[in-house]
Amino acid sequence: MSDLIEEYLKKVLQEEGKIEIQRNEIAEIFNCVPSQINYVINTRFTMQHGYDVESKRGGGGYIRIVKVQVNSNIDLLERMNQIIGNHISEKEGQVIIGTLYDNELMTNREAQIMLAAIEQQNYSGNSLIDNQLRANILLSMIELLILKNN
Template sequence: MSNHNTSDLIEAYLKKFLEEQAMIEIRRAEMADLFDCVPSQINYVINTRFTVQKGYNVESKRGGGGYIRIEKVRISNHQSFLSQMDALFTDSLSEKDAQAIIQKLYEEELLTQKEGHLLLALLAKQVLGKEGNENKIRANLMHALLQRLSYEI
């Protein structure tokens, strides 16, 4: 059996279970035994076919009791709004602009008041430093936040 066909079989097998339930938990070694392949083949399938962009959230724990948890994500009805917010800035974001975005997320009920306050604390100049790259770090954090908010697990 070729690697390509094995990958397709593994993907189809996992997707079959994900049609029936929103989350599955697997073990690499057990899957490798089931499909008579190496564990890295399972990793390849998970890393290339079960991405956030394809509608999945993957959590992995390595070690003896390790697992791979795959969850289907639902696209939020606020995705268009969040995409527009994300497009407002590129690789630099001032603290003032970050505050405005967080305020808007709170007003749109995408964040609780407590979550907003926690984010404001994390994105503050005192936390990110004053070496000149805090706006870049803040922008990266905000892009990650907006992307994550556009999916509901």
């Protein structure tokens, strides 16, 4: 169900450039609960995926989704640096690498190397330290991509 909802929202986004929806309306279309719509938006339309989401709750509430437009590859890389910050989980790192690959900022081989470098099996099991190390590694790799794209 989540894949269908994601596909529908991405199709509308592609056609119109942005979406402004009400959870209940989309839930009715897919015959699901509004929390299912929340789940899809919160997991598949994040900044790491290249989307800006604004939400207003209440009677006239809405969710607005916009594909983030970047002026250059460098802008996208710098935005990813900001998202990474001082720590990042393996899952969040995978999403960022996928976004960079989808935007053709790296080859498949480079993406696979980056994914291998952030795999949890390479770390200690202390999530605080592991997420800091993972962030440092990703930031270093993205700096190399910035140099490559200048």
